[in-house]
Amino acid sequence: MTKRTPASPAVDDALDDALADALADAFITVSRALVGTAVRSVNAAPVEVTLVQHRLLVLLATGGDQTVGTLAGQLEVNASNASRLCDRLQKLGLVSRDRSTTDGRAVEVSLTASGRELLETVRAHRRHEVRRILSHMSPDDVEAAITALTAFGEAANEVGEAQWTAHIL
Incomplete structure (x- = not known):
């Protein structure tokens, strides 16, 4: 095995910049596809919610009452924006608000059974969409994607799918 020795720090920096740019470009391309998948999945929900409202429901599913x-x-x-989001979600029956049992001044927002059902519907649709895309990839590319995306999810502090699903089921 040959040990790589840099010609100069400037060459390494240029290589690192080129790799970082290539990776950023790849993630931007993938993110466009994933945003499209997210929009189609949220649109499959039994009631109309926005992406931000969906994200609020996800935060409640993963973090509990808040x-x-x-x-x-x-x-x-x-x-005030978050309060309006909660108002709309409460009118749809997807969240409830109750006085905190530990601090009578605070109101906690909770996910309802209907909110959990909506999240499960969206998750199932998203899973179907992703599987459809993966069917066009080679097994080796799928394995490489699993490794890379798992590392990216961990770096972004996102909970894994199994943990997330356990919160909504």
Whole structure:
């Protein structure tokens, strides 16, 4: 095995930049496909919800009951926007709001059974869409994608599909 020795730090930096750019381009391309899959999946929900409303439901499924302020922070929106999102989801019967048992001043938002059902419908549709795309890839490419995407998900601090599914089922 030959040990690679860099010609100069500038050459390594250029190589790293080229690899980083190629990887960024690949992820941007894939993200367009995944956003399309996400939109089609959310549109398959039994009631009309937006992607942001769906994300709020996912946060409740994975994180349990939360205050509007906590949800706002996770969604990176102001509290009044998060409150309006919760209002709409509550009217649809997908979330409920109750006084906190530990802090009577706080109101916690909870996912309802209908909210869990919606998430399961969207998840099943998304899984079907992804499997359709994977059917056009070679087994070796699928294995490489599993490895790369698992590492990316871990770096992004996303819970794995098995953990996430356990929260909604």
